[in-house]
Amino acid sequence: xxxxxxxxxxxxxxxxxxxxxxxxxxxxxxxxxxxxxxxxxxxxxxxxxxxxxxxxxxxxxxxxxxxxxxxxxxxxxxxxxxxxxxxxxxxxxxxxxxxxxxxxxxxxxxxxxxxxxxxxxxxxxxxxxxxxxxxxxxxxxxxxxxxxxxxxxxxxxxxxxxxxxxxxxxxxxxxxxxxxxxxxxxxxxxxxxxxxxxxxxxxxxxxxxxxxxxxxxxxxxxxxxxxxxxxxxxxxxxxxxxxxxxxxxxxxxxxxxxxxxxxxxxxxxxxxxxxxxxxxxxxxxxxxxxxxxxxxxxxxxxxxxxxxxxxxxxxxxxxxxxxxxxxxxxxxxxxxxxxxxxxxxxxx
Ligand code: TRP
Numbered sequence: 001x002x003x004x005x006x007x008x009x010x011x012x013x014x015x016x017x018x019x020x021x022x023x024x025x026x027x028x029x030x031x032x033x034x035x036x037x038x039x040x041x042x043x044x045x046x047x048x049x050x051x052x053x054x055x056x057x058x059x060x061x062x063x064x065x066x067x068x069x070x071x072x073x074x075x076x077x078x079x080x081x082x083x084x085x086x087x088x089x090x091x092x093x094x095x096x097x098x099x100x101x102x103x104x105x106x107x108x109x110x111x112x113x114x115x116x117x118x119x120x121x122x123x124x125x126x127x128x129x130x131x132x133x134x135x136x137x138x139x140x141x142x143x144x145x146x147x148x149x150x151x152x153x154x155x156x157x158x159x160x161x162x163x164x165x166x167x168x169x170x171x172x173x174x175x176x177x178x179x180x181x182x183x184x185x186x187x188x189x190x191x192x193x194x195x196x197x198x199x200x201x202x203x204x205x206x207x208x209x210x211x212x213x214x215x216x217x218x219x220x221x222x223x224x225x226x227x228x229x230x231x232x233x234x235x236x237x238x239x240x241x242x243x244x245x246x247x248x249x250x251x252x253x254x255x256x257x258x259x260x261x262x263x264x265x266x267x268x269x270x271x272x273x274x275x276x277x278x279x280x281x282x283x284x285x286x287x288x289x290x291x292x293x294x295x296x297x298x299x300x301x302x303x304x305x306x307x308x309x310x311x312x313x314x315x316x317x318x319x320x321x322x323x324x325x326x327x328x329x330x331x332x333x334x335x336x337x338x339x340x341x342x343x344x345x346x347x348x
Contacts, residue, residue, distance in 0.1 A: 017155040019048040019191065022055035022095065022148050023080070025073040028221040031294060032199035032209030034083060034301075035265045040194055042084035050090045051152055051326060052080065057095045057102060057144060061137040062130065075309055077319060079222060082305035093322030095148065100330035104147035105140075107337060111177055112143045116169055122162065146170040149188050151330040156191035164190060181340040185333075197265035202236040205254040223302055226295045233259075233291030238283045246278040246286050256283075259290050266293045 029038065044050055054073045073094060081087060095101050117123065117139055127134040137144075145166050149157055150173075159167050167190045174185040199209045203218035210219065218236075220229055237255040238244075248271040250257035260274050269277070278286045308315055339345060 016047065016049040018051070018152055018186075019044065019156045019158065020051040020053075020149055020152050020154040020188075021158050022053050022058065022145070023076065024055045024059050025069065025076045026059065027072070028223050029076070029079050029083070030199075030209050031220040031222065031262070031298070034222055034298075035199050035262065036196040037193060038080065038083045038085075040196055042086065045086065045089040048156065051093075051154070052085065052090060053093045053095045053098075053148070053322075053326070055095050055148070057105075058141060061135065061141055062126075063133060074315060075223075075305075078308040078315060079301075079305045081308055081318065082301045083222070087318045087322065091322050091325045092318055093326045094319050097319065097323035098151075098326050098330050100151055100327065100334045101144065101147055104151055104330075104334055104337060105144035107341060108146050108150070108173055108177075109140050109143040111180075112140070112146070112169070112173055116172070117142060120165055120169070122166070142166045142169050143173070146173045150174055150185040151333045152326070153186040153329070153333065154188045155186060157188050158191040158193045184336060184340055197261050199262060199265075200254070200258040202232055202255075202258070205237060205258045220294065222298050223305060224298075226299070229295050229298070230288065230291045233287050233294070236287055236290075238287070244282050246275055246281070246283070248275065259287065263290045263293055266290075266297045 041050075054077055056069065056073050059069055059073075077092060077094070080092070085092060120142055123139060123141070126138055130138075146169065149167075149170050157163075157167055157170075167188070171187050174187045178184055178187070201207050201209050201218035202220070217232060220232055224232075236259060238259070239253040239255055246256060246260065247253065248257055248260050260271055263269065263274055264271060278289070335346065
């Protein structure tokens, strides 16, 4: 009886697994990232203990206008909250508000090899594109990212293809440290998120709708005004055939297929149902209909984000509370690390 009771206790007290992700404050959220990913994040909080932070320290590895970086950091946080990330159910904070990130980042730099950092494809790409500013931070970026993750003993890191290598390196660093000093860090696993709709550029449907494409006519942002969204959909490319009918054929009609994917993700309708709905109606009817559906879906999100951005006190409350909660966990890990590597225990 006694033993059984104990087992039940451990089951009942079993903690949720920790999931963590950093988001660089580089620009407005797009329809692509909303439908493809963020839309599904709200429900994650039921299953996981989720941490999301604005990776403003990582943003410093490229040159930014200071006022723009500050504004974007806060706007991005507001947009995520408006998309459904509940600040009560998730820990939302700014990376720079939890100084443990920079501190553990430094220490992990000393356990990350020059050769490893030299092999990172993102470093190679970024330094090729930005030859005039190949700074040390750009090079050691993955050590800070490892610190972000390991501070929270994260079980899962949801990552896209471009961050897989950094996650792999984080695991190597954690394993190396644990081998030297005994169990200190949880070795995190990459988490492949449930795939949402894959949304392509409206003007170039063979490439993904990108967050950092500056021109923006092929890209819809969640903060775009309704008239801009309407215009972008009216100008969306369809196809050059003469059939002019709404039919799902991603090989031959990638533009139409993309618009159908968007319409389907917004309305929940199947491709068959969409084909029937627009049978005989042509693109002149279809394109504005997709635009309208997107406008109505985004309207409450844009309005909510606008309200949050305008309410500075509320926004501040969100990231203050988030930073406090995050720091409680982060400082525990950092103290453990200080002790293990031989730093004198903090006197405060
Ligand atoms: N490097 C990530 C990116 O460019 C952002 C990031 C920083 C991150 N720290 C992280 C992602 C920790 C996941 C976990 O998108």
